Amino acid sequence: MNKFSHDITERRTPFAHSMERRRLFYRLCLILADIGLIFAMFALTGQLYFGEFQSETTTANALAFSCLFIVIGQYSGLYSTRSMTQDWQAISKLATTQIISALLLTAAIFFTKSAEDFSRVSFGLGMLLVFPPLALVRVLFARWLRSSGRKDLESILIIDDGGPPIALEGARWISAAEMNIDLENPGPLTLDHIGALLRNTDRVIVSCPVHHRQLWAPVLRAAGVNGEVVSHGLQELGVSRIRIEEAFISLEVSKGPLTLPQRAVKRAMDLVIAGIALILLSPLFLVVAIAIKLDDGGPLLFKQDRVGRGNRFFPIIKFRTMKIEESDLDGTVSASRQDNRITRVGAILRKTSIDELPQLLNVLGGSMSLVGPRPHATGSTAGEKLFWEIDRSYWLRHALKPGMTGLAQVRGYRGATEKEEDLLNRLFSDLEYVSNWNPLLDLQILARTAFVMIHRNAF
Incomplete structure (x- = not known):
């Protein structure tokens, strides 16, 4: 960071x-x-x-x-x-x-x-x-x-991006200009900055000019917060409700996808299942560790920054499958079937998806979930474009924690993204999952994952 x-x-x-x-x-x-x-x-x-x-x-x-x-x-x-x-x-x-x-x-x-x-x-x-x-x-x-002066227990953040001046008792205030926030063409670094700024905030109010409203709306939705823009009315933002304060009126354009009880249920499922899985898979982890060491003597694990919930970076953990000197930290070049960067043991781990199992530690740590949109490397491309350049709704998939598996994966959308359609298939599945989450859906995806761990596009 x-x-x-x-x-x-x-x-x-x-x-x-x-x-x-x-x-x-x-x-x-x-x-x-x-x-x-x-x-x-x-x-x-x-x-x-x-x-x-x-x-x-x-x-x-x-x-x-x-x-x-x-x-x-x-x-x-x-x-x-x-x-x-x-x-x-x-x-x-x-x-x-x-x-x-x-x-x-x-x-x-x-x-x-x-x-x-x-x-x-x-x-x-x-x-x-x-x-x-x-x-x-x-x-x-x-x-x-x-x-006692605690009439409002919400953590409220007001972002001034050049719109009408507003004030709310107990709210924090920042200037988008002073923070160098530019949403005209946001990349992972800009959104990581915003994600860090909005973290643990209950309500975010953005005051901005008309031409910036449609820029802020998807960013707030992707951050998974209760976000609003100060406005006299804009239906095209997908307003969920109007909030009226004494000094201004705002339109709520985003809301966290899961309620507190839903997040508690999902987190409890993650902790129980991931904890049991780590215990049961510990002999396999030992075998894989010995195999990697015997293969080339290099480190067992590989860490890479990925974009997670709220568009914030986190280090994903995997078994190392590539040669040390040719590891791709940015994920600029997707793995291919005849990729000479992959070690002999790494080829087996990738083919069976065993290389992903250390992400159970990410799940226990809270940066990932068992089920969710798969986290992508920042340099990933589909065709000639970076993922987020293909569709602006790409960032909306990060409203939930990334997962070890997801709806896109059990539908067979995995492997190299050689054309834009490969990314869009995954994106639309991820957005469908974010909009329709429930515990039964997670259990169904986990069950179906067992049948796609060995896949023709796993390499």
Whole structure:
């Protein structure tokens, strides 16, 4: 990383990290308060209806209901920043969460034929008793946040790119001109700078002239942040909603592709599957290491900077398959079938895709996912053009973490990109994956990957 990126990371991310830690702490406090109140109100129900605080029925109801309540609350926005700071938003989300949780629990009891152990009266009484204290805690908490000067826990960044002047309390402000941000013909380095600048930022507002709006929109989408441009109206940007502040109106043109619960599910899948895979594959890793050493005595691993999530560079890890003196750090020349740079062992590793397995370490480290758009080298070309010169939507594929495998790969789009169509086939598959992610899709792609590890275009 060059000095520009390093300086931005050091100056900007501590504030965002502090904001994120504070939000997580407040959410945890609310979750613990909710669990405590649910158990307390159901214990009171037990005393009122059964004459005992430690009633098995009401305790079981409290346990089952609290588990559903917390999970549904995460998805409904009950613990979002807006719900923590706005009274009526909090009460509305609370009512929605409680109703859905109660209905799901009732349905589960019905379908599992557990009705004989279920007291409808005590459960209904518990539902009535639990809502008022939960609502009261949220109202008091929101008012405390506002009175203590923490009414907005979002990390907000305003980028001034020559548009109308705007100001927002608590927001950070930078000048695109002073940061030397030029979007007329952005390359990987420029987008790496922007990615470092936007990292860990919840909301990005760009104020720019009309002719720059269409330049900023795809960059913000590709960065995977909640991005907005200040405007009086531009339908061609694909606006998701209008945000109205006291001093200005902005159009939201991008949104992170995954919600916080979705990111948590995807990350949990990565950690569990990658961890198990590393343990099971450790004997194979040892065999490959010995083979590489016996072949030419060189280093086992090869690292190369690739473009990852938010268009930020990261070092990808692979088993070394090329001769030391002919390693291509920029990926300018794609490997071919009769590539004399590849070692004897390397040819076998590439043919079987075993050379990619060390990327499990990237997955555990968080720079990659098991499934996602494959990360490309910065010097990769299709025909006579660099990848990003073929289609401006190329950068949108980086809204998610890159993957060890992806939708494009299981469809057979791999190997050398000899013509522009080879890149476009991969790009459209990647954008389809970003738009339609779900856990089942990841599992399907992982299963299908087993059948394409040995492929006619793997060389």
